[in-house]
Amino acid sequence: MVFRAGPFYCALPLGEVIETMRPLETRALAGTPPYVRGLTILRGAPAPVIDMPRLLTGVETTVDRYVAVRAGRGPIVCATGEVLGVREVHVEPPEGPAAVLAGVSRTLIAAVGTLGTEPLLLLHSIAAVPDEVWEAAGQTPPENPS
Template sequence: MDALVFRAGSLFCAFPLTEVIETMRPLATRPLAGTPHYVRGLTILRGEPAPVIDMTRLLTGVTGEIERYIAVRAGRGPVACATGPVLGVQAVHATPPEGPSTMFTGASRSLVAAVGRFGTEPLLVLRSIRTVPEEVWQAAAEETGATAGAAA
């Protein structure tokens, strides 16, 4: 499959191109209270509010340097994935994480679709961020409503 490869901290990761909308410089992001630690906040993507997910925090638990946003399709709207450098489009050969890769559990199992390699490094092929928790979408809707009310 063709995929967009990027860094998330020390990890090499990729999204299938069919799930990618666009890449961009990081946009202004407003923090959202009551969301998981990996949610950086809310931004506006082409006129629509979108949660911003810190991919390094989501995958490793630590904050990494943010260089790019990758907009991906999600269940209720677009999601901006805050990443390190985007390394380009690559043909990726990967297999589902089975056997020795049983280390994937919980959220990581629902997020990691396959494991491949990028040169001599492991590469995590990620599923679309359809697993954004309901509380994030609710917080985004509340923040958007509060902003619209303040503007009126």
């Protein structure tokens, strides 16, 4: 599924997407990174909301849609720009342009490609939610099998 995040188009594997929706009421959560917008209620349960443009660019932009995705401890909501829908995308492997990415971007971006003449970031997982946000949402870490 392809969506806009600030100046970039981004793609998530369709198997990770739960649903798209209009932005829901979101409550700010103190002590979290700037890209965490807060918590929302998703189908009766609290879910963290990640501002995707801010996560990827550091800049706050307008949010048009929320995209619920499967993540480590439960669903999270990605605040995005326009959702373009399901598209087949072609990307370069990580040793190409994605190899120069660092920090959160490198852990989030699986590959870099294009959509027409625009850059497209293939996201391999939404793993950027800090533990304190999961804990505030009532999600405990999975137990380690001994």
